[in-house]
Amino acid sequence: MPNLAQWGNDLHSGKKSYPFIQKRKLWFIITLVLVALSIAVPLIKGGFNLGIDFRGGSEFTISQVQSTDVAPGEEAVHAVAADVEPHVTNIAPNTMRVQTDRLTDDQTLALAKGLAEAYGVPTSNVTSTFVGPTWGQDVSQQALIGLVAFIVLVTILMALYFRTWKMSIAAVVGLLVVVIITAGIYSLSDFEVTPSAIIGFLTILSYALYDTVVVFDKIRENTEDIESRTDATFAERVNLAINQTLVRSINTSMVAVLPVASILFIGAYLLGAGTLRDLALALFVGIIVATLATIFVQAPLYAALRSNEKGIKEQAARVAATKAEATAWIQGS
Amino acid sequence: MALTQPVRHARAGLIWLAIIHVLLGGLLAAGVFTNQTTWAPKLALDLEGGTQMILAPRVQGDSQISQEQLDQAVEIIRQRVDGTGVSEAEITTQSGRNVVVSMPGTPDAKTRELIQASANMEFRPVITGAPWTATAAADRTADADIPAPTAEPANASDTNWITKALYKKFEAYDCPTELASAERPENDPAKPAITCDPGTQYKYIVGPVEVPGTDISDASFGMANNSQGISTGQWAVNLEFNSEGADKFRQVTERLVSATGFQNQFAILLDGVVLSAPTANAVIADGRAQITGSFTEESARALSEQLKYGALPISFEIQSEQQISATLGQDQLKMGLIAGIIGLALVAIYSLFQYRALGFVTILSLIIAGVLTYLAIAILGWVQNYRLSLAGVAGIIVAIGLTADSFIVYFERVRDELRSGRPLTAAVEVGWDRARRTILASKAVNLLAAVVLYIVAVGNVRGFAFTLGLTAIADLIVVFLFTHPMLQLLARTKFFGEGHPLSGMDPRLLGVEPFYQGAGKFRSPATEGVASADSQDDDAANGSQRSLRDVRKAERNGERLTIAERRRLQDNSSVTTGDDKGQGADNA
Numbered sequence: 001m002p003n004l005a006q007w008g009n010d011l012h013s014g015k016k017s018y019p020f021i022q023k024r025k026l027w028f029i030i031t032l033v034l035v036a037l038s039i040a041v042p043l044i045k046g047g048f049n050l051g052i053d054f055r056g057g058s059e060f061t062i063s064q065v066q067s068t069d070v071a072p073g074e075e076a077v078h079a080v081a082a083d084v085e086p087h088v089t090n091i092a093p094n095t096m097r098v099q100t101d102r103l104t105d106d107q108t109l110a111l112a113k114g115l116a117e118a119y120g121v122p123t124s125n126v127t128s129t130f131v132g133p134t135w136g137q138d139v140s141q142q143a144l145i146g147l148v149a150f151i152v153l154v155t156i157l158m159a160l161y162f163r164t165w166k167m168s169i170a171a172v173v174g175l176l177v178v179v180i181i182t183a184g185i186y187s188l189s190d191f192e193v194t195p196s197a198i199i200g201f202l203t204i205l206s207y208a209l210y211d212t213v214v215v216f217d218k219i220r221e222n223t224e225d226i227e228s229r230t231d232a233t234f235a236e237r238v239n240l241a242i243n244q245t246l247v248r249s250i251n252t253s254m255v256a257v258l259p260v261a262s263i264l265f266i267g268a269y270l271l272g273a274g275t276l277r278d279l280a281l282a283l284f285v286g287i288i289v290a291t292l293a294t295i296f297v298q299a300p301l302y303a304a305l306r307s308n309e310k311g312i313k314e315q316a317a318r319v320a321a322t323k324a325e326a327t328a329w330i331q332g333s
Numbered sequence: 334m335a336l337t338q339p340v341r342h343a344r345a346g347l348i349w350l351a352i353i354h355v356l357l358g359g360l361l362a363a364g365v366f367t368n369q370t371t372w373a374p375k376l377a378l379d380l381e382g383g384t385q386m387i388l389a390p391r392v393q394g395d396s397q398i399s400q401e402q403l404d405q406a407v408e409i410i411r412q413r414v415d416g417t418g419v420s421e422a423e424i425t426t427q428s429g430r431n432v433v434v435s436m437p438g439t440p441d442a443k444t445r446e447l448i449q450a451s452a453n454m455e456f457r458p459v460i461t462g463a464p465w466t467a468t469a470a471a472d473r474t475a476d477a478d479i480p481a482p483t484a485e486p487a488n489a490s491d492t493n494w495i496t497k498a499l500y501k502k503f504e505a506y507d508c509p510t511e512l513a514s515a516e517r518p519e520n521d522p523a524k525p526a527i528t529c530d531p532g533t534q535y536k537y538i539v540g541p542v543e544v545p546g547t548d549i550s551d552a553s554f555g556m557a558n559n560s561q562g563i564s565t566g567q568w569a570v571n572l573e574f575n576s577e578g579a580d581k582f583r584q585v586t587e588r589l590v591s592a593t594g595f596q597n598q599f600a601i602l603l604d605g606v607v608l609s610a611p612t613a614n615a616v617i618a619d620g621r622a623q624i625t626g627s628f629t630e631e632s633a634r635a636l637s638e639q640l641k642y643g644a645l646p647i648s649f650e651i652q653s654e655q656q657i658s659a660t661l662g663q664d665q666l667k668m669g670l671i672a673g674i675i676g677l678a679l680v681a682i683y684s685l686f687q688y689r690a691l692g693f694v695t696i697l698s699l700i701i702a703g704v705l706t707y708l709a710i711a712i713l714g715w716v717q718n719y720r721l722s723l724a725g726v727a728g729i730i731v732a733i734g735l736t737a738d739s740f741i742v743y744f745e746r747v748r749d750e751l752r753s754g755r756p757l758t759a760a761v762e763v764g765w766d767r768a769r770r771t772i773l774a775s776k777a778v779n780l781l782a783a784v785v786l787y788i789v790a791v792g793n794v795r796g797f798a799f800t801l802g803l804t805a806i807a808d809l810i811v812v813f814l815f816t817h818p819m820l821q822l823l824a825r826t827k828f829f830g831e832g833h834p835l836s837g838m839d840p841r842l843l844g845v846e847p848f849y850q851g852a853g854k855f856r857s858p859a860t861e862g863v864a865s866a867d868s869q870d871d872d873a874a875n876g877s878q879r880s881l882r883d884v885r886k887a888e889r890n891g892e893r894l895t896i897a898e899r900r901r902l903q904d905n906s907s908v909t910t911g912d913d914k915g916q917g918a919d920n921a
Contacts, residue, residue, distance in 0.1 A: 130654040146789040206782030213775040248745040256734035259676025266672040
């Protein structure tokens with residue numbers, strides 16, 4: 001603990017400094033590779049593992065079952081609809097899931113009863129879901145509208161708050177990187193894409209930008225008087241800002257990820273698939289990726305976007321001159 | 334004065350916080366004690382068990398559905414579901430495109446059908462009528478006296494439509510009973526029917542359908558005008574037919590205008606029940622009819638909206654339907670709560686580890702934010718019928734982390750100010766000034782996301798967006814009215830103010846020798862060494878030499894440096910080489 005505080009002190013004073021800006025080309029290359037992989041993984045795997053909400057069909061969840069055998073479930077389905085191919089899985093301790101093609105209302109009611117008998121539970125322990133084939137598309141279409149609306153609004157909000165479009169652009173580009181990489185990891189995990197997962201993705205947007213705003217605020221503060229400075233270049237001041245907020249970045253992502261991890265654990269091991277688990281995985285990955293992206297993508301990108309500005313270049317030249325003079329003065333003394 | 338102002342400020346903040354809690358708590362308590370609500374928040378179906386159907390409207394052709402028509406459709410579905418005797422069904426529209434029906438238990442096939450069916454509007458002429466309760470058995474017409482048809486009916490208003498059987502049924506027809514039953518008669522459009530008018534409390538025998546609702550092109554309401562175009566001061570509903578409808582309606586009015594008694598009336602039926610049964614006063618040739626009567630503004634609007642709905646019969650397709658067992662819901666709620674408690678505990682442990690005693694401020698703040706959120710959800714459940722869903726629970730758990738974030742932003746800021754050599758009381762004020770801006774900006778992003786999500790949301794996304802937004806507001810209230818005031822007050826205690834090692838704000842731990850040396854004297858920061866707790870003063874001489882050099886350099890540049898910048902300058906030689914290397918690599 002004292003070491004962490006000491007580390008924080010050194011980062012704050014600039015005694016210790018990580019070259020986030022200086023090595024930006026390296027981070028950008030790594031990011032591009034990760035983005036390319038995230039796009040390639042779903043392509044190679046043949047798309048995402050889409051949940052029933054996208055395929056359409058009927059799903060039954062039987063809780064507190066006596067046995068987790070697959071056979072009774074399949075028999076129950078065949079008894080009701082002979083030509084339907086059931087997928088029976090054990091999704092959590094004492095919980096079975098049965099997925100079928102779309103059943104009629106009568107079949108649904110009959111199967112719910114049949115499954116309750118097959119697994120020796122009261123009918124009240126059987127949950128049934130019927131989903132039309134367009135429902136998932138509806139959800140994703142709305143999510144997409146939400147994504148676009150949110151990005152447009154937040155770009156304006158940030159541009160107004162920071163009084164520069166370049167921060168908005170850097171933030172939004174970074175945001176897309178976060179979404180793509182998170183989607184790639186999600187695809188790799190083979191979790192089902194459900195409406196809950198999509199909520200998770202939308203929440204990441206909010207978190208990723210929240211985190212970026214905090215770091216950008218420090219950058220703005222550090223570079224406010226950049227034109228009149230002769231001791232550090234714009235890039236150095238941005239780098240100092242990232243370093244100074246590093247402890248905060250670690251702490252905030254830790255406290256954000258801890259509750260999510262607890263949902264993920266409880267959701268995955270005790271409840272099986274469902275709202276909590278899908279949401280939590282997307283968030284868990286997203287929060288970590290978002291924190292890293294702010295440091296390695298968004299802030300360096302902002303510095304890169306401004307590095308060609310006339311004022312910034314001139315100031316950098318002045319700093320170089322002052323430093324040369326100072327060195328000469330030190331050597332001369 | 335300068336010293337007491339933050340204290341006064343802090344007290345005001347805490348008092349406001351107390352007032353908010355007392356008001357919200359009092360409101361909820363009042364609701365509970367008057368039996369209008371319960372202490373517990375209302376639960377959504379996925380936690381309570383029941384059926385939820387999400388219906389997408391389908392219209393014939395390419396017509397678009399307006400929010401108005403959707404609302405009307407919801408109203409109609411509500412009447413139907415209520416008619417089936419299902420209590421506590423909730424029917425709402427979502428995002429102006431879907432209708433969500435939530436009800437406890439499992440609906441039977443009949444209810445399901447009723448919900449999906451499109452409403453049917455039709456215009457039928459009235460043949461005869463009677464008060465709407467069943468005629469007492471003793472008063473009923475004797476079998477022999479019942480008029481029987483003498484010929485084939487010549488038109489839709491012809492009494493020859495009334496058979497003996499129909500008339501017997503009509504006399505026995507009891508509207509209150511019929512309207513309360515789930516079974517809606519499926520009336521053949523080509524045959525006469527018995528129907529009830531809840532407005533006038535009459536029952537009618539009506540002829541076959543003469544104009545279908547789809548022939549209505551528009552309906553509106555307003556003040557009626559007399560033939561001179563002067564307002565009569567009466568509310569009226571204006572009805573407009575398409576060309577086909579106008580033609581049919583002309584024929585109807587031509588016949589009806591000369592008829593007397595009930596046969597002068599035409600009934601507008603929705604789902605077999607009379608909306609209105611106006612008398613025909615004139616031949617309407619141009620398809621623009623005006624219905625007058627004892628309308629209020631409200632009833633005129635209601636009728637015109639219902640007529641508009643008739644122009645666009647909407648049927649519904651089930652997009653998703655869930656029957657959730659109460660057992661599963663309870664399990665999930667339990668697990669959700671356990672996940673929340675574990676999450677909260679982890680965050681608490683982490684903040685105690687990171688911020689020592691200050692971690693308790695975080696924990697207390699989280700608890701207060703939790704209480705606020707709980708009160709808000711319970712009250713909204715009562716007032717707005719807001720129901721907490723599993724996704725909503727997830728939103729609250731996720732919010733634990735997001736709420737704690739703003740405290741960290743603040744605490745780190747205060748630490749930064751301590752590192753710059755400020756005493757804690759000043760560091761809290763300056764740190765807050767800067768952190769407040771950051772917190773507001775970042776919370777604005779959170780709120781914006783929640784609002785956008787809420788507006789476009791379908792399905793259970795909504796519950797999640799709602800709690801996310803709610804907790805963001807709770808967080809702001811707590812940071813402003815509790816966390817900051819607490820820190821202002823704590824900074825004045827001996828334990829925190831003097832930087833006890835366990836306070837989490839120990840300047841020595843933050844690399845600063847205590848500058849404040851009592852009696853209002855500060856050690857000059859310029860003569861301070863590199864001053865880390867470890868390196869102590871063994872290179873103090875060296876340090877002061879370097880710092881003198883930097884100060885001179887800074888003075889030459891005409892700059893005013895903060896202490897942190899000064900300290901950074903002291904190590905400039907090493908940092909500069911590091912940076913140069915980095916830049917070199919960049920350029921290569």
